[in-house]
Amino acid sequence: MLAILLISGFFSFGQNKKTQPNIIVFLVDDMGWQDTSVPFWTKVTDFNKRYHTPNMERLAREGMKFTNAYAMPVCTPSRVSLMTGVNAAHHRVTHWTSPDKDKNTDFADSTLNSVDWNINGFSPVAGIPHTFYGTPLPAILNQAGYYTIHSGKAHFGSAGTPGSDPKNLGFQVNIAGNEIGHPASYLGEKNYDNAKNGKPSRNAVPGLEAYHGTDVFLSDAITTEALKALEKPVNDKKPFFLYLxxxxxxxxxxxxxxxxxxxxxxxxxxxEAKYAALIEGMDKSLGDVLNFLDDRKIADNTVILFMSDNGGLSLTPQRGGNAWTHNLPLKGGKGSVYEGGIREPMLIRWPGVVKPKSVADQYVIVEDFFPTILEIAGVKNQKIIQQIDGKSFLPILKNPSFKDENRELVWHHPNRWIPAEGPKIHFSSAFRKGDWKLIYDYRKGKLELYNLKNDIGEQNDLALTNPQKVKELALLFTKQLKKWDAQWPTYKQNRKVVPWPDEVN
Incomplete structure (x- = not known):
């Protein structure tokens, strides 16, 4: 078991609890960097003009926009990182978890064996096979006096494990969250299910029976219930943490x-119209939250953090259809460690702290939410089981021009996401330091080097023309992976370990 780490700064109640800000994490599933009318690039694109997200625009006007915000290439790793502050290479939940316990969601590969990753996800309880054990964010906030509410998709762990129930993570209220990774239906008239012959489907959304048979869209149902749940802490004048x-x-x-x-x-x-409507419905939910804060006159003491859990799903010909998500100019999409699979729309509003209409170019990553939120909450000196990999971005919130080009980011996806072949969507990892990014394709035994400042679309591989930079980054990359004891694939043919990045010729 990992040694207990005492993190200085956590869980000291020197500040008056009345001044503790309310905190809302608004997390979207599979939303691409371009799937909004808010431009996160240096210019407005045709895709930005396609979508209508006025409430995201409002957040950008009233808060800070992050142009270099990252998550993992698929959903569960990002969610576990957010809840624990630990990088996916370290917590070993490197792929999406099945609703069913002990089921590996990797597809078989002809070249590489599947790694022994934590297929059951996160667990707040020790000793659960194939899980990462840690101290979850909501449990810490709950102990610090926050009223904690979960509404919507959980997908932290498989059914039959403690991580499948948000209440086990420290949420006092759980609305519609369990082990499923997507809904069977968004339609109230279908009971948020796709039942056949009267038998509920595996992905039926739980706990929303009051809306069954109605025309209430799922995005609205979980928002309405979340806002109902907020009435208690607001009336009790107690700080709250809402994870919507x-x-x-x-x-x-x-x-x-x-x-x-x-x-x-x-x-x-x-x-594409259905997808655009799905996005606008999500944005309406955000607007409902903003209106609630205004109506209750608590907006000035509430921090809102908006993020997506991975890049947009670009339905390539390899997946059997046309695209409805357009991540361009970024390369790739969900499942890929190219920018299209990991770069996310991120917005934060904190009145009195974050300057309106500010833009931060400093790169951040999803595990940074954990230490940042604890610092925002003023939580100090709390025993936390896991070693924290994330870094608080509170200095960026206070100073949007903050720069740290020595920061190292890691993405580790030693998994096969889909059965069909595709561009860099299987068995790849990546490393970023400053403007430089190194991508390692294990199956091809190839390193690629890109300068993201000059080439955000990763079209110009500089590995052959800049071998010294490749060597420098490969050494740092390998050192970090080995420090975290990251799981590493082996060849099917001879069971030999795939070369580490610094061993690639």
Whole structure:
């Protein structure tokens, strides 16, 4: 078992609890960097013009926009990192977890064996096989006096393990969250299910029976219930932590009839119109939250952190269809360690601290949410089981020009995500320091080098022309992976270990 780490700064109650800010994490599923009318690049693109997200625009006006915010290439690793402050290479939940216990979601590969990753996800309880054991964020906040609410998608751990129930992580209220990774349906008239012959499907959304048979879209149902739950801490004048994790904009692409017509009239086909409507429905949820804060006159003491859990799902020909997510100019999409799979829309509003209309170019990553939120809450000197890899971005919130080009970021995905072949969506890891990014494709035994400042689309591989930079980054990359004892794949043919980055010729 990992040694208990005493983190200085946590869990000291020197400040008056009345001044503790309320904290809301608004997490979106599968939302790409371009899937919004808020431009996160240096210019507005045609894709930004396609979507209508006025409440994201409001957050950007009233808060800070992060142009270099990252998550993991798939969902569960990001969610575990957010809840624990630990990088996926370290917590070993490197892929999405199945709703069913002890089921490996990796597809078989002809070249490499599947690694022994934590297929059951995160556990707040020690001794659960194939899980990462740690101290979860909501449990710490709850002990610090916060009223903790979970609403929406959880997907922290498989069924039958403690991590499948958000209440085991320290949430006092759980709305519609369990082990499933996407809904069977977004439609209330279908009971948020896709039952066949009267038998509920595995991905039926739980706990929303009050909305069954209605025309209430899922994004609205979990938002309405979350805001109802907030009435208690607001009336009790108690700080709250709301984790509102939208199932949107993950498939299935059910039509949100309130928004479909405008996109069809704009010339989008029915699939892309459904996706755009799903995005606008998510944005409406954000607006409902902002309006609630205004109505209760608590907006000035509430921090809102908006993020997506991985890049947009770009349905390439290898997956059997056309794209509805357009991550361009970024390369790749969900499942890839190229920028399209990991770079996310991120916005933060904190009145009185974050300067309105500010833009931060410093790169951050999803495990940074854990130490940042604890620092925002003023939590100090708390015993935490796991070693924290994340770094607080509070200095960035106070100074958007903050720079740290020595920061090292790691993405580790030693897994096969889909059965079909595709561009860098299997068995790849990546490392960033400053503007430089190194990508390692294990199956090809190849390192690629990109300068993201000059080449955000990763079109110009500089590995051959800058071998010294490749060597420098490969050494640092390997050192970090070995420090974390990251699981490493082996070849099927001879069971030999795939070379580490610094061993690639």
């Amino acid at each position: 994790a939208q199932y949107a904009v993950h498939v299935p692409l059910d039509a949100d009839k309130r928004f479909m017509s405008k996109y069809l009239k704009a010339g989008l086909d029915s699939t």
